[in-house]
Amino acid sequence: MKFFMIEQVFSQNIENWYRNNKRDLPWRHHPEPYFVWLAEIVFQQTQIAQGLSYYKRLLKAFPTVNALANAQQDEVLKLWEGLGYYSRARNLHLTAQILNSRKQLPQTAAEWLKLPGVGPYTAAAITSVCFGERVACVDGNVLRVIARTHFITDDIRKSTTVKTIQALVNSLIEYADDPGDFNQGLMEIGATVCKPKAPQCNRCPLQYECAFYRSEALPSAVPFKSKPQKRKVRHLHFYYSSKAEDVFLFKRNDKDIWGGLYVLPFEESNGKDCPSSTINASLIKKNTHLLTHQQIHYYIWDMESWYHSPVELKHFSRFVKGRDLPALPRPLQQFFNESFAKM
Ligand code: SF4
Incomplete structure (x- = not known):
């Protein structure tokens, strides 16, 4: 008889659900590092519906790292105009210039992390999806899903809470068959099912493992988020x-x-x-x-x-x-x- 650990069930539910329910997004057809990197930078703090036309325009204008590296900064910023957080575009351009002199793009998250504008989340997304590296991605969506499944009620703005959740996801990804599908599945559940105000628990693959689902808590209570600093x-x-x-x-x-x-x-x-x-x-x-x-x-x-x-x-x-x-x-x-x- 074969026994499954709860972490194994959890991880497999995420991967299976993702394979059957993932949204049809351009970089998922050809998960090349450049396409995934560009997507991760464009969609930081940006909804898919808002950023998709920008992603397509940027990729059309700069289909390769070489084309992006050889563009003028003004051209890149003009295509980015309206998307906000312009340091993303400046760092994207700068990193393309650094990578352009190399024979191949980095294959580990540790190498990507050395580049301008690439944080742990982006590095993990690129290398887990493109190279199968077992590194966990934790973005706002993942924080919310894990806070709910594990009923973590500490302030999500605190770095200690983020570290606790990062450690949990690091342990869960060890049980994944495909780390890229696991990461994308967890983020996708957060983006499309476990929504901030109205989680759709009835169509969630984590329903039976989820502590929030069994509780009587309101969606606004978990995760708990303290008030932001005054502008x-x-x-x-x-x-x-x-x-x-x-x-x-x-x-x-x-x-x-x-x-x-x-x-x-x-x-x-x-x-x-x-x-x-x-x-x-x-x-x-x-x-x-x-x-x-x-x-x-x-x-x-x-x-x-x-x-x-x-x-x-x-x-x-x-x-x-x-x-x-x-x-x-x-x-x-x-x-x-x-x-x-x-x-
Ligand atoms: S069961 Fe509900 S609260 Fe729990 S992870 Fe799924 S959607 Fe979120």
């Missing part, structure tokens, strides 16, 4: 001239928000009042844009002409209105789309 509030005043034929834009350095993107001349103030109160300008747009750690109140001022700009323009590049603009942060992208549609 830093910033006020940015951008200067624009609706009468001028050209737009002046400046490429931001990589150390602040929107690194590598282009912005209008701007000043920052402590409140909503424009720091250059002497300029002859009218407010044409104000709005708020939320980033993970910052709340950006932005104001766009229309000046008579660039001559009136309170900001020194000599370091700015000049672009013709309505023509191809470089990659912009979303607030400015929306502003230009609205302005040029009226032209």
Whole structure:
């Protein structure tokens, strides 16, 4: 008679379910390291529905590591425009340049981890899927599934809780037949079945092993997540001239928000009042844009002409209105789309 350990049943349920229920996603047809790496970077903090068109566009423009490495950073950022977290795109490009000089892409998570923008989750995803390496991926979806199956009620934002769950998944993957299917299955269950607000336990392959399912807890109770830190509030005043034929834009350095993107001349103030109160300008747009750690109140001022700009323009590049603009942060992208549609 053959006996199965609970961990073995758990792992096999995940793999079997994944093979029959996985979503049809492009990189799953040809799990080459470059395709999986690109997917993992695009879909960090991004839903599949939101990121899929970006993934396809990037792969069409840069079908190989070599093509990505030889692109200009501005080209990569332009294709990334609107996806946010631009350091992902800058690191993707930088890593492609590093890998381009090698004969083959790394085959272990330890080697991938040495590259810019590649964390433990991404490294494990690439090497478990492409090379069958037995390394566990723990993302937000996996944290939620394991917190529920094992009824872990500690704060999921704490590194000690993450370490506990990582150790559990590390032990579970030892029983997997195919580490890649196991990792993808666990993430897929989190993304499509064990949803944050309404887990669909009746179609879950882990139902019989799940402590949450047997409890009377509410989905909001497990996992427990403490309140996030308050966002830093910033006020940015951008200067624009609706009468001028050209737009002046400046490429931001990589150390602040929107690194590598282009912005209008701007000043920052402590409140909503424009720091250059002497300029002859009218407010044409104000709005708020939320980033993970910052709340950006932005104001766009229309000046008579660039001559009136309170900001020194000599370091700015000049672009013709309505023509191809470089990659912009979303607030400015929306502003230009609205302005040029009226032209
Ligand atoms: S049984 Fe329900 S709570 Fe448990 S893992 Fe499955 S979907 Fe999540």
